[in-house]
Amino acid sequence: MRALSNIFWLGTKELRSFFSDTVMVAFLIWSFSFAVYSEATGSSEAVNNASVGIVDEDVSTLSRAIAAALHRPYFHPPDYIAARDIDVLMDESRYMFVVVIPADFEADIRRGEQPEIQLNIDATAVGQAAQGAGYLQAIINNEVAEFAESHGNGFSPPIELALRRAFNPNGTDAWFLAVNSILNSLSMIAILLTGAALLREREHGTIEHLLVMPLNAFQIAMAKVWANGLVILVAFTLSMAIMAEQVLAVPIAGSKVLLTFGAAVYLFAAAAIGILLGTMARTMAQFALLTVMAIIPIMMLSGGMSPIESQPDYIQPATWLLPSRHFMEFAQAVVFRGADLGAVWPVLVNMAGLGAVFLTVSLVMFRRSITAGR
Numbered sequence: 001m002r003a004l005s006n007i008f009w010l011g012t013k014e015l016r017s018f019f020s021d022t023v024m025v026a027f028l029i030w031s032f033s034f035a036v037y038s039e040a041t042g043s044s045e046a047v048n049n050a051s052v053g054i055v056d057e058d059v060s061t062l063s064r065a066i067a068a069a070l071h072r073p074y075f076h077p078p079d080y081i082a083a084r085d086i087d088v089l090m091d092e093s094r095y096m097f098v099v100v101i102p103a104d105f106e107a108d109i110r111r112g113e114q115p116e117i118q119l120n121i122d123a124t125a126v127g128q129a130a131q132g133a134g135y136l137q138a139i140i141n142n143e144v145a146e147f148a149e150s151h152g153n154g155f156s157p158p159i160e161l162a163l164r165r166a167f168n169p170n171g172t173d174a175w176f177l178a179v180n181s182i183l184n185s186l187s188m189i190a191i192l193l194t195g196a197a198l199l200r201e202r203e204h205g206t207i208e209h210l211l212v213m214p215l216n217a218f219q220i221a222m223a224k225v226w227a228n229g230l231v232i233l234v235a236f237t238l239s240m241a242i243m244a245e246q247v248l249a250v251p252i253a254g255s256k257v258l259l260t261f262g263a264a265v266y267l268f269a270a271a272a273i274g275i276l277l278g279t280m281a282r283t284m285a286q287f288a289l290l291t292v293m294a295i296i297p298i299m300m301l302s303g304g305m306s307p308i309e310s311q312p313d314y315i316q317p318a319t320w321l322l323p324s325r326h327f328m329e330f331a332q333a334v335v336f337r338g339a340d341l342g343a344v345w346p347v348l349v350n351m352a353g354l355g356a357v358f359l360t361v362s363l364v365m366f367r368r369s370i371t372a373g374r
Contacts, residue, residue, distance in 0.1 A: 007222045053094070188299075224275065
């Protein structure tokens, strides 16, 4: 009971120290608000207002219908250009796509033939170039099919795909990007705050004051975990409720209570990593470098930037050692698929187990560093 009291009161000291640091408070607010919005709305790979040029060598009703079908929000209204200007204009990045409609295109369609349209693509924007080509193909095929049917000629692509989107019917990138940004902020802030709090004690010389008190390394570490974790958990909950649900209109299919509980478990694991880094570093500059080395792989290998299955085979087994990989799996299951506790409890156990391992290692190193310092 005395140990719990020590952890509680030492944690309140951490809370006072955090809220007295206006820079850290501002950084916390920015990370869970403006940073989330900017990443969710500014990092989309979907085609948006792409520039299109059209070389119309047919000058027919069908070619004009194809041009009219290219409109916002996917494409800018197309410009008519000459064939001799294609290379120059694309070299100047004036157009991402140039559609060349050959002469006698409409006449060939009327005769039941299947003429070809040339599509030139500036593929320096790889994601939009690939998706835009698919959009253009679908739009052109649809216009040609309607024209052919209206003139008594059947025209259809060899295969028609019947798409059924699960959990995100409109393919809205902002849904996934918003949740991914919040989870990345959760990882970054948890590691930074707990590690910096421990290192600040060392740099200010107050760690010796704590050690002469009836406290042990476990109590010091857990006080920093619960205090910083509580602040971050509140910020996470508000960010999900305000930025995700209200501002970005991301629907949360599962239980919000379960999501918050899973975030608390993950915060324990992430804070343990922060304590481990804070124990390894001797100065704040060293801690900053270690944090960069740790946070970037944690974010990249969590499954948020790219699916785990798309990562190299020799990397995939290592991701099981990262709590972020398990939390990303947990959060996506709860937020998008509406999973309940019965479906995600193994992931929670994995996160808690990894957190216990990291905390144990950090406490062993913490005790050794104290002994060496003496």
